[in-house]
Each structure stands twice: as C-alpha cells, then as structure tokens.
Amino acid sequence: MSTAHGARARARMEITAAIKDEARRQLAAEGAAKLSLRAVARELGMVSSALYRYFPSRDDLLTALIIDAYDSLGETAEAARDAMSDAGPLRRWTAVCGAVRGWALAHPHEYAIIYGSPVPGYSAPETTVPAAARVGLVLIGIVRDAHAEGGLTVPPLPDELRGEAERMTAALAPDLPPAVMAALVAAWAQLYGLVGFELFGQFHRVVEDREPFFRHAVTGLAQRVGLS
Numbered sequence: 001m002s003t004a005h006g007a008r009a010r011a012r013m014e015i016t017a018a019i020k021d022e023a024r025r026q027l028a029a030e031g032a033a034k035l036s037l038r039a040v041a042r043e044l045g046m047v048s049s050a051l052y053r054y055f056p057s058r059d060d061l062l063t064a065l066i067i068d069a070y071d072s073l074g075e076t077a078e079a080a081r082d083a084m085s086d087a088g089p090l091r092r093w094t095a096v097c098g099a100v101r102g103w104a105l106a107h108p109h110e111y112a113i114i115y116g117s118p119v120p121g122y123s124a125p126e127t128t129v130p131a132a133a134r135v136g137l138v139l140i141g142i143v144r145d146a147h148a149e150g151g152l153t154v155p156p157l158p159d160e161l162r163g164e165a166e167r168m169t170a171a172l173a174p175d176l177p178p179a180v181m182a183a184l185v186a187a188w189a190q191l192y193g194l195v196g197f198e199l200f201g202q203f204h205r206v207v208e209d210r211e212p213f214f215r216h217a218v219t220g221l222a223q224r225v226g227l228s
Helices: 003-030 037-044 058-083 089-106 108-115 126-132 134-148 159-172 178-199 210-225
Strands: none
Touching: 003 037, 003 058, 003 108, 037 058, 058 089, 058 108, 058 126, 058 134, 089 108, 089 134, 089 178, 089 210, 108 178, 126 134, 134 178, 159 178, 178 210
C-alpha cells in the first residue's frame, strides 16, 4: 500500500468515525426517528453531498450504528463469558446477563436503536444478523457446555410446542434437546424484557433495588433452561 493510499484510508476511517459519533449524539438528543444526514453534515461542517459518499442514505448510516451497537454488546457478553471461564455454567450465564444489563445502562441510546421502538420507515437488512446473534450464541454456548458435561436438566415440553421447538433446534443448535432450545429462546427474549423494563422506566415505583432483582430473575431463567 502506498503512503498516499494509506493516508486516504486513514482519513476515510477518521471521517467515518466522526460521522458516527455525531449521529450517536443526535440519537441521544433527538431519537433515531429524527436522525438526519443533513443535520449530521451541518454539525461536522461538511456539505451534505460529501457525507453521502460515506453513507448514501439515512438508512445506511442507521444500519452502521445498529451493527456497531450489536457488536459492542456482543463483545461485552463474550468478555464476561471469557472472564468466568473457570466457573460453572450457571455463574457464566448470570455473568453474561449482568454484562448485557451493564452495557445497556451505560449505552441507553444505542440499546434503544437495537431493542427499543422500531424506527418508522426503516427495515434492518440481513447484514445486521451476524452482529445481532452474538449474545444469543454466547448463551447457547453456555447451555451447550452444560449439556456436554451432563449438567443440564431437560425441562418439560408441551406436545403442542414440539414441532416448533424441533424447527428452532434444527436451525440454531441441533445438538441440544428441543425442550432446552424452546426454553432458551424464551429466556433470551425475557432477558431483553428485563433490561428494557429497567432502562425505559417500567420498573419505576415497582422495583427499587434492581440489581439483586435482576440477578434473581436471570438465575430463574437459567434454571428454566435446565442449568443448575
């Protein structure tokens, strides 16, 4: 790579980062629905036509922010898992769930664009899926380890759910029992429900001491999946 080409690449990376940083500031101030490329360009002292060379549309910029948020959350979950590598599956599970909550509390506006209200007129493309799957894959991995070690209690599965549980298992983790996969998908959704209720104010005047409540709740989710 020539020196000139390397300098151009670095400059592009720096401008891209500056655009994203300003867009995140606007998300915090105005919300995702009001994100505007023209407003971002104005705040950065750029003409809007120059910004379009980096992000051709608002949706392209929003997609980049969403992928970054998913990746940041996924990295946090993976780091929590790795830091507890010598612990049992239940402790790894609660550590990962606690890390998801901690990330959300530290990045509320980024959490809102991935697990808050849908942005009018925006549909997330398939390119967001790998980043979005990272936390779920961490949880699947913890349950898979427990199953391989013989430390998983398979929960009951209603007959009416068996077909759907088998379909989810085939798509997500064929080596796990269908009853475990059904419980795991439910726990994954309930984890984000717990975090969202706290972050968006639904626990106000209901749950005051929220950290022990959260820890108790996600331990219950783990037990319903079959971890003990």
